[in-house]
Amino acid sequence: MFKVQRMSKLLIAASKDQLDPIVRELYRHNVFHIEDFVEQNAEGFDGLKIGKPMENAPETSTELLRVRSLSNTMGIKADSVEKEALQSAGSLHKSIGEELPAIEKEVAALVSKRNELESKARECEQKIQELSPFTSFPYDLSLLSGYDDFSVVAGHIPHDVKLPVDCEEFFAENSEGNLYIAVFKKSGQKEVEDFLSGNGFQSLPIPKECGDALGRINSYTHEKNSLEKETGEINEQIAALKSKHASYLVACDELLTADVERAEAPLRFATTEQTFVAEGWVPTDKAKSLVKDLESVTGGKVFVTEEEIDYDKDSVPIEYDNPDFSKPSEVLMDIYSRPQYNEFDPTLLVAIVFPIFFGFILGDIAYGLILLIVSVWLRKYLKDSIAGNQLLDVLRNASIMSIIFGVIFSEFLGFACPWEPFFISRHFHIGATEATGGGPDAIILLIISAWIGILHITLGRSIHIRNTCIQMHPGKHRSKVIFAQLGWIMVMWGILFLIWTIAAIPLMPDLTAGPMVTGFNVFAFIGALLIVAGIIGIGLDSALELMELTTIISHVLSYTRLAAVGLSSVAIAAVVNFISIGMMIEPAFADFGLMSFVMIIAGIFVFLIGHILNTALGLLSGGLHSIRLHYVEFFTKFYQGGGKKYEPFGIIRKFTEE
Amino acid sequence: MVVEGMTVEVAQASAVGFKAIGAGLAVGLAGMGTGLAQLGIGGAAVGATAENKEMFGLALLFTVIPETVVIFGLVVALLLLFT
Numbered sequence A: 001m002f003k004v005q006r007m008s009k010l011l012i013a014a015s016k017d018q019l020d021p022i023v024r025e026l027y028r029h030n031v032f033h034i035e036d037f038v039e040q041n042a043e044g045f046d047g048l049k050i051g052k053p054m055e056n057a058p059e060t061s062t063e064l065l066r067v068r069s070l071s072n073t074m075g076i077k078a079d080s081v082e083k084e085a086l087q088s089a090g091s092l093h094k095s096i097g098e099e100l101p102a103i104e105k106e107v108a109a110l111v112s113k114r115n116e117l118e119s120k121a122r123e124c125e126q127k128i129q130e131l132s133p134f135t136s137f138p139y140d141l142s143l144l145s146g147y148d149d150f151s152v153v154a155g156h157i158p159h160d161v162k163l164p165v166d167c168e169e170f171f172a173e174n175s176e177g178n179l180y181i182a183v184f185k186k187s188g189q190k191e192v193e194d195f196l197s198g199n200g201f202q203s204l205p206i207p208k209e210c211g212d213a214l215g216r217i218n219s220y221t222h223e224k225n226s227l228e229k230e231t232g233e234i235n236e237q238i239a240a241l242k243s244k245h246a247s248y249l250v251a252c253d254e255l256l257t258a259d260v261e262r263a264e265a266p267l268r269f270a271t272t273e274q275t276f277v278a279e280g281w282v283p284t285d286k287a288k289s290l291v292k293d294l295e296s297v298t299g300g301k302v303f304v305t306e307e308e309i310d311y312d313k314d315s316v317p318i319e320y321d322n323p324d325f326s327k328p329s330e331v332l333m334d335i336y337s338r339p340q341y342n343e344f345d346p347t348l349l350v351a352i353v354f355p356i357f358f359g360f361i362l363g364d365i366a367y368g369l370i371l372l373i374v375s376v377w378l379r380k381y382l383k384d385s386i387a388g389n390q391l392l393d394v395l396r397n398a399s400i401m402s403i404i405f406g407v408i409f410s411e412f413l414g415f416a417c418p419w420e421p422f423f424i425s426r427h428f429h430i431g432a433t434e435a436t437g438g439g440p441d442a443i444i445l446l447i448i449s450a451w452i453g454i455l456h457i458t459l460g461r462s463i464h465i466r467n468t469c470i471q472m473h474p475g476k477h478r479s480k481v482i483f484a485q486l487g488w489i490m491v492m493w494g495i496l497f498l499i500w501t502i503a504a505i506p507l508m509p510d511l512t513a514g515p516m517v518t519g520f521n522v523f524a525f526i527g528a529l530l531i532v533a534g535i536i537g538i539g540l541d542s543a544l545e546l547m548e549l550t551t552i553i554s555h556v557l558s559y560t561r562l563a564a565v566g567l568s569s570v571a572i573a574a575v576v577n578f579i580s581i582g583m584m585i586e587p588a589f590a591d592f593g594l595m596s597f598v599m600i601i602a603g604i605f606v607f608l609i610g611h612i613l614n615t616a617l618g619l620l621s622g623g624l625h626s627i628r629l630h631y632v633e634f635f636t637k638f639y640q641g642g643g644k645k646y647e648p649f650g651i652i653r654k655f656t657e658e
Numbered sequence B: 001m002v003v004e005g006m007t008v009e010v011a012q013a014s015a016v017g018f019k020a021i022g023a024g025l026a027v028g029l030a031g032m033g034t035g036l037a038q039l040g041i042g043g044a045a046v047g048a049t050a051e052n053k054e055m056f057g058l059a060l061l062f063t064v065i066p067e068t069v070v071i072f073g074l075v076v077a078l079l080l081l082f083t
Helices: A016-029 A057-074 A089-136 A186-197 A213-268 A284-298 A324-336 A347-361 A365-381 A386-409 A442-471 A476-502 A522-541 A543-558 A561-590 A594-637 B008-051 B053-064 B067-082
Strands: A007-015 A150-156 A167-172 A179-185 A275-283 A302-307
Touching (some): A007 A016, A016 A284, A057 A089, A057 A213, A089 A150, A089 A179, A089 A213, A150 A186, A179 A186, A284 A302, A324 A347, A324 A386, A324 A594, A347 A386, A347 A442, A365 A386, A365 A594, A386 A594, A442 A476, A442 A543, A442 A561, A442 A594, A442 B067, A476 A522, A476 A543, A543 B067, A561 A594, A561 B067, A594 B053, B008 B053, B008 B067
Antiparallel strands (some): A007 A275, A150 A179, A167 A179
């Protein structure tokens, strides 16, 4: 909690004949994050070279390619295959040699038949396209070809023409683009071509067919339909094969992927002629059992040692260590950046504060319920996306907070609930004919949100001090950084003290009547002192940072968005209610007539669309503004990030077992 | 400015009207400012994210930074309307 998982850096060395059992064991444990070996000619690295893949690697890769190509042909995706009983690796390996070729053969025969049918259907389609301009030609199409001494031209022409040579002509005005056909002596070819090109003639290929065009088109259409029917039947057969073999193929894919990854693991190790060295990271609490298992599979012929972490040189892979409740919020951290190894991990804080901010902004029972239902319903479609599920969990938590705040604010789709709001009202009386109260408690809301900002920022600065204490060596520089961070807090609270002595603000201490010493309010004096001391602290660390002093005010005021955006969302809901009910449905009922039905339906439509849009807007503004307050206002106070993701060697098996 | 014949009620109503105009201007002008600022950032952010998906977090961060301006406008409007 508040810390990422502790990591140990392991160095594994053994002779090459132990490579296979060691790699298998590392893969099975799925905890070893391999540090890739980079060949370097530096001293101390003499004779170390990148390893070679294991002997079976090429064959396994080829098999994997075959399986994947088969899966692609049948459109099988691992995500959409239902999980069944785990298949054992041994029996799968055996069956890959026998069963896979049979499936391949069956699928290949069907696919080639389908390709043949599809190509025939395309041919028919082309013939139909060629024939369709000739439907207005009432004679046998065989008359248009097969002459030794005559030429035939056919095509579209804007208007009827008379060729300047002896010829037989046909012109059909009714057809699209006007069909023109002419038969003439070959000697006049050039003359005819010149004449026709001057008259906007567009030539068409002459179909090599017997019989009339319409008859031929009907025959080809019939043929094409029967081909398409046959293709459909073959598709059905492929689909049947897909459902029969899907779970087997995804299991093969998983098994072979694992085999290939294992076979190629030595490419990431350093090797000599007889030995190999693997370096990597393991969560400290899992290191012992891994070492024990490695020793047991090799019969003790392995050397494993834990290396000391050099924080300047090593970049430790980062794995979160959070309670279940805050795990979904890791996705929000990943969007920004993973923490560094010795840094404070604020995931738990985000998991608690983000939903509260969201609920504060979108505090409405109905909107909360809608988002809760959406977050549960969408799970059906995001079964295998870890990040997607995490986001949905975050949305679920946020919408629950939205419902809770909805109860506090007494809001349901912008309407008031039967009970009075607790402490704060956000109700707008838009369109109310008589005054029913003083509108929302905007000022109180703004002050509460400013308070949230003050405390959140103070917390952020305090965490920076904690980080400094842990990460930096004791000394002058560390003291300066700590004093600077204290300085930021002091300036902020100093300004607050000054404000409190000047004006009495609701929900804030009233120091206007503080004890006076030599004509000055003591608290004003304390405030001024805090500001001066703070400025000195910041300036001692970095004078340039003093330019940022104004951000103290702007960042605190930035938190007022919690109130402002929330109020705007309520205002939109109130306006939608007023337009749909106050302006459309109620008047329609008051003076009921034929038009009333139209008005009522239009009113319901406006009501639904308005609230759907407001829900979407609420989700967007609630989520974006809450997370932005974390990213911009909170994280910038202490968070460095930039941690490397922990990616252990191995996979989580879904369909197979060793 | 003194307008002859103006009753207290009319003056109060005018004050409410001017407040509403002020609130509208505060939100509208601040919104335009934010929009102008987000115009360039948003375009660049989308481009950067298209090139490298890992940029999404940072790109989102840059895009939402100018939103503070419109929030300040909204806060000013709320103060005008409800004090």
